[in-house]
Amino acid sequence: MRLPVSGMVVLTGLLLALPATAAPLLDPQIRAARFEASLGEAPAALVRLQAARQQGFLDHQAHAADLLLGEMLLQQGLDLPAQAALQRVGEGGGTAADAAWLQLGRLHYRRGEDAAALAAFARIRGPLAADAQQERLLLEGELLLRVERLSEAERRLRLLVEGRGKRSDWVDYGRFNLAVVLFRQGREDEARELLLSLSKHNTRDRTLRTLSDKANLTLAYDRLEAGDIDAATEFFKKGRLTGPVSNTALMGLGRAWAAQEEYKKALVPWLRLSERDPADPLVQDALLAVPYGFGKLNAYKQALQYYQQALGVFKLELERIGKVEAQVDGGDMVRALATSFASGDVLTREALPALPKAAGASHLWRLFSTHEFQEMLRNYVRVDRSLKKIARWTSQIEADDALPAARREALLARAAALEARSNTLSGKLQARMQSLARQELEQRRKRIQAYSDETRFSIAQIYDYAAKRWGGK
Numbered sequence: 001m002r003l004p005v006s007g008m009v010v011l012t013g014l015l016l017a018l019p020a021t022a023a024p025l026l027d028p029q030i031r032a033a034r035f036e037a038s039l040g041e042a043p044a045a046l047v048r049l050q051a052a053r054q055q056g057f058l059d060h061q062a063h064a065a066d067l068l069l070g071e072m073l074l075q076q077g078l079d080l081p082a083q084a085a086l087q088r089v090g091e092g093g094g095t096a097a098d099a100a101w102l103q104l105g106r107l108h109y110r111r112g113e114d115a116a117a118l119a120a121f122a123r124i125r126g127p128l129a130a131d132a133q134q135e136r137l138l139l140e141g142e143l144l145l146r147v148e149r150l151s152e153a154e155r156r157l158r159l160l161v162e163g164r165g166k167r168s169d170w171v172d173y174g175r176f177n178l179a180v181v182l183f184r185q186g187r188e189d190e191a192r193e194l195l196l197s198l199s200k201h202n203t204r205d206r207t208l209r210t211l212s213d214k215a216n217l218t219l220a221y222d223r224l225e226a227g228d229i230d231a232a233t234e235f236f237k238k239g240r241l242t243g244p245v246s247n248t249a250l251m252g253l254g255r256a257w258a259a260q261e262e263y264k265k266a267l268v269p270w271l272r273l274s275e276r277d278p279a280d281p282l283v284q285d286a287l288l289a290v291p292y293g294f295g296k297l298n299a300y301k302q303a304l305q306y307y308q309q310a311l312g313v314f315k316l317e318l319e320r321i322g323k324v325e326a327q328v329d330g331g332d333m334v335r336a337l338a339t340s341f342a343s344g345d346v347l348t349r350e351a352l353p354a355l356p357k358a359a360g361a362s363h364l365w366r367l368f369s370t371h372e373f374q375e376m377l378r379n380y381v382r383v384d385r386s387l388k389k390i391a392r393w394t395s396q397i398e399a400d401d402a403l404p405a406a407r408r409e410a411l412l413a414r415a416a417a418l419e420a421r422s423n424t425l426s427g428k429l430q431a432r433m434q435s436l437a438r439q440e441l442e443q444r445r446k447r448i449q450a451y452s453d454e455t456r457f458s459i460a461q462i463y464d465y466a467a468k469r470w471g472g473k
Helices: 028-038 042-054 059-075 079-092 097-110 114-122 130-146 150-161 169-184 188-199 206-225 229-238 246-259 263-274 281-296 300-329 332-340 349-354 361-368 371-399 405-470
Strands: none
Touching (some): 028 042, 028 059, 059 097, 114 130, 150 169, 169 188, 188 206, 206 229, 206 246, 246 281, 281 405, 300 332, 332 405, 361 371, 361 405
C-alpha cells in the first residue's frame, strides 16, 4: 500500500529526525531563516540562507545550514538542488547526517526511485526521534515489500508495529502492510488476525477509518476466493457506504450474493452503486450488473429497462469524455491543475474532488495520481512561477531610470532570453501532459464503446427471446 507521503509528512524543522538531546546551538542566521519560513516568508528566507551559505558566513555550521537549506528547497519543490544539499550533509557525517538521509529517502520514495530510497535509508546509523523512526521503518518496509524482499520487510514492519512508540498513522499503516507481507508468505492466519484488529476500529479518525475499510475489504475478498461466501458477505457489509473503497465494497458484496444465486440481495448494492458517478469503471460495471441480476430473476421487463438506462448513461458518458477532451486541448486542464496544485502536493484520489471541474479529475484521476504526471505538473508550476518573476524583473528594469542605457538593454536581453527558454519548456510540459490525458481518455472511450456494444447485444437477446416465446401468440 503506497502512502501519500507529502500528505502525511510535514517538514517541521532542522532537527526533526534527531533526538532532542543531540540538538546543537544553531547560528542566529539559521534560526532567523527557520523563523522567517514559519511566518510564511520561505522564499525570502531561502534566498538569504543561500547567500549566507555561499559567502562562507555559515561554514562553521555547514551541515546544519545545508540540512535546513535542503528542507526549504524541498518545500519550494526544488528537488534537484535540495538533493545536492542533503547529499553533502549525509556524506559529511556527524549528527545531521541521519536527518539528511531520512529526507533523501523520503524524496526518492515520493519520486518512485525505490532503490535509491532504500540506499538512503540504509545509511542511517544512529537513533532517530520516535516519529521519524516510525516513518523510516514503514517506508523501508513498504519498499522491501514491493521488491519481494519479504523477510526483511517483515522485520522492519514488526519493529514498527511491536515497538514501544505511541500509536500513530505510521503504526496503523504498518499493521496493514505487515498483513500483506504475511499473506504473500502464505501465513494467512497471522495476516487475518492483524487485519481483524484493524477492521474492528470504530473511530472518527479518517486515516484509521479508511484503513479499517481496506482491512474489511481485503478480508472479504480473501473469504470470497476461499468460497466462504457468508463470511465474505459479513466483511463487505462492515465497510462504510462512503469513502475511498466503498464502490469496490458495494460491487464485491453484490458479487458475493450473486455467487450464492441470491440475486435479489445482490441487486441492492448494485443498484446503489449504479447511481454514483458513471466516470468510475466500477459504476459502469454496476450499470450492466443490475440488468444481469434482473435477467437471472426472469424479470425481463426490468432487465430491458435497466439495459436501456445503461445505454443512455453510456451515451452521456461519451459526451462527457468529449467535453473533457476539449478542456484538455484548450489548455483548461493544465491551467486548472496549476492553479490548485502547490509544488509539494501529491494528487491522491481523495484530494481530487477539491479540484476545479475544468481539470477533468473524475475521468483523469488515475493519470493525475501517477508519479510521472505529478513530476511534470510540479515542473510546470515552477516554470510558471519563474515566468512571473521574469515579468516582474522586466518591469523593474524598464522603470529604473538610474540604469545606464547599455546596462538596461543587456538586462532586458537576458530577461527576454530567459523568458523564451521558459516558455519553450512550459509548452513542452503542457503538450506532454495533454498527450497523456488524451491517451487516458481514449482508453476510457474504448471501454465505454465496448460496454455500449455489450448492452445493445443484451437488449437484442431479450427482444429475440421475447419474440420466440410470445411472438406467435
